[in-house]
Amino acid sequence: MKTVVCFSGGMDSTVLLYHLIAGGHSVKAISVDYGQRHRKELESAKSISQSLKIDHRILDLAGVGTLLKGSALTDRSVTVPRAEYDEQSLKVTVVPNRNMIFLSIAASWALSSGWDSIAIASHGGDRALYPDCRSEFLDAMRKALNLSDWNNLELLSPFTGLSKAEICKLGSELGVPFEKTWSCYEGGPAHCGSCGTCRERRSAFKECGLLDPAPYHKM
Amino acid sequence: MKTVVCFSGGMDSTVLLYHLIAGGHSVKAISVDYGQRHRKELESAKSISQSLKIDHRILDLAGVGTLLKGSALTDRSVTVPRAEYDEQSLKVTVVPNRNMIFLSIAASWALSSGWDSIAIASHGGDRALYPDCRSEFLDAMRKALNLSDWNNLELLSPFTGLSKAEICKLGSELGVPFEKTWSCYEGGPAHCGSCGTCRERRSAFKECGLLDPAPYHKM
Numbered sequence: 088m089k090t091v092v093c094f095s096g097g098m099d100s101t102v103l104l105y106h107l108i109a110g111g112h113s114v115k116a117i118s119v120d121y122g123q124r125h126r127k128e129l130e131s132a133k134s135i136s137q138s139l140k141i142d143h144r145i146l147d148l149a150g151v152g153t154l155l156k157g158s159a160l161t162d163r164s165v166t167v168p169r170a171e172y173d174e175q176s177l178k179v180t181v182v183p184n185r186n187m188i189f190l191s192i193a194a195s196w197a198l199s200s201g202w203d204s205i206a207i208a209s210h211g212g213d214r215a216l217y218p219d220c221r222s223e224f225l226d227a228m229r230k231a232l233n234l235s236d237w238n239n240l241e242l243l244s245p246f247t248g249l250s251k252a253e254i255c256k257l258g259s260e261l262g263v264p265f266e267k268t269w270s271c272y273e274g275g276p277a278h279c280g281s282c283g284t285c286r287e288r289r290s291a292f293k294e295c296g297l298l299d300p301a302p303y304h305k306m
Numbered sequence: 307m308k309t310v311v312c313f314s315g316g317m318d319s320t321v322l323l324y325h326l327i328a329g330g331h332s333v334k335a336i337s338v339d340y341g342q343r344h345r346k347e348l349e350s351a352k353s354i355s356q357s358l359k360i361d362h363r364i365l366d367l368a369g370v371g372t373l374l375k376g377s378a379l380t381d382r383s384v385t386v387p388r389a390e391y392d393e394q395s396l397k398v399t400v401v402p403n404r405n406m407i408f409l410s411i412a413a414s415w416a417l418s419s420g421w422d423s424i425a426i427a428s429h430g431g432d433r434a435l436y437p438d439c440r441s442e443f444l445d446a447m448r449k450a451l452n453l454s455d456w457n458n459l460e461l462l463s464p465f466t467g468l469s470k471a472e473i474c475k476l477g478s479e480l481g482v483p484f485e486k487t488w489s490c491y492e493g494g495p496a497h498c499g500s501c502g503t504c505r506e507r508r509s510a511f512k513e514c515g516l517l518d519p520a521p522y523h524k525m
Binding site: 150190 | 370417437451452
């Protein structure tokens with residue numbers, strides 16, 4: 088199969104990339120720059136793609152960022168939640184409809200290249216917080232993508248049934264260079280260790296008994 | 307209702323805008339610049355929005371255009387079909403997955419603004435050529451958009467059951483300034499009159515017995 092992968096440079100989509108390559112897929116990767124507060128994830132995506140020698144594009148969607156208000160990922164006037172780690176404080180990091188935008192553009196690239204599938208790393212652990220990570224959403228998108236073109240484009244989402252810890256374990260078996268992946272919402276020289284996504288990452292590694300090789304600030 | 311309208315500056319989406327305003331909707335309009343061969347449609351969209359005094363944004367998605375190959379709308383090495391007006395020659399003008407990209411970004415803007423709906427002017431006459439104008443596609447998107455966020459976003463597509471001639475008639479009743487709308491794939495000073503979309507436009511006006519006030523080249 089020839090598969091365009093939605094690739095953020097974080098650990099989940101990096102494992103997805105390695106998983107598909109191990110499964111015999113030809114892959115191309117696409118990242119989206121929608122005016123994030125920092126470019127650490129995009130730099131990770133670029134570096135990982137280069138080491139895998141795969142075609143990787145970063146699409147500039149900063150214009151979309153300017154349409155969005157009230158998201159900590161694009162709006163510097165909103166503080167990244169840190170002290171209170173609960174669902175309410177994490178919700179500020181949601182870019183509305185982000186996955187649909189990402190999938191629709193990956194699909195356009197796949198279709199115009201004559202490729203047969205796209206893939207996204209949404210997983211079980213994202214469900215509670217992000218509506219567009221739910222399998223119901225992905226099933227609806229699967230149908231829409233299938234109807235959007237005369238060529239039936241497939242949407243692969245092999246991690247929907249997995250927890251982040253299970254993805255971490257799979258990545259470890261596949262030899263994923265986790266030290267190159269970036270998760271932290273803050274753009275410091277190392278992972279802050281205390282924002283929502285750092286906490287999720289740390290507990291995933293802890294749960295499967297692995298050491299996270301990524302650099303962290305001393306806490 | 308508060309509705310973000312996918313607005314190309316062509317006759318169908320201009321009639322949609324007037325139709326929603328007449329129906330009491332608050333509207334904002336969004337256009338997409340994906341590196342089209344010419345900007346006449348975008349200029350029309352801007353001018354019509356200004357005269358209606360509505361919020362209108364043109365989103366620069368030229369980066370998406372660079373991903374696409376083989377489309378006459380973005381690739382200057384492909385000739386716009388003219389002499390042979392049949393389905394095969396028109397297919398070259400299809401940008402894959404264009405409507406999904408457009409809808410997904412309109413939805414992001416609506417959701418981040420706290421608005422409750424988006425609208426698109428897809429209609430019956432587009433069905434045969436464009437897979438992403440079919441009502442089946444729009445129904446799948448309706449479901450995906452509903453699941454993409456905790457707030458249920460509605461997708462309005464009131465023209466799916468209408469022909470282009472019926473849209474033309476409706477626009478005439480609503481006082482749409484058709485002379486400001488742009489349809490031609492070519493970017494000349496006037497409509498060429500012979501490309502696929504010019505022919506569709508001319509037969510729509512002819513079918514409902516109206517004169518098209520838009521300028522045409524002498525043929």
